[in-house]
Amino acid sequence: MAVTKSWQMTKTCIKCGNSIEAQPEDPAADKYPACAACWKEWTTYAIMVMNEMRLDMSLPEHRKALRKYERAFFGLEKGVAEVQKNPEKPPSH
C-alpha cells in the first residue's frame, strides 16, 4: 500500500486552482482545500445562505443543508449549483 501523501504538502485550492502554502489550521481545510481568499468568499456566502434560508446551526438538518451549499460552492456537488450562480434568487422550499 503505497499511498502518497504529497498532496498534503502542496495543496491546490479546489475553487480557483491556486496552490496553498502554510494554510492555518482549519477544521475544513482537509475536506475542502481552499485558499484564504476563496475560503473567505465562502464564509461570506455562507452567512448570506444562512440568512436567506434562516438556517439554525444548532440544528443538524440545517447544518447538513449548509454543507450542501458549501460543497456546491466549491464545485463538489452539482445538485445545487444553480443556487450558486443566482445568489440573489434563493430557492423556494
Ligand SMILES: [Zn+2]
Ligand atoms: Zn482559491
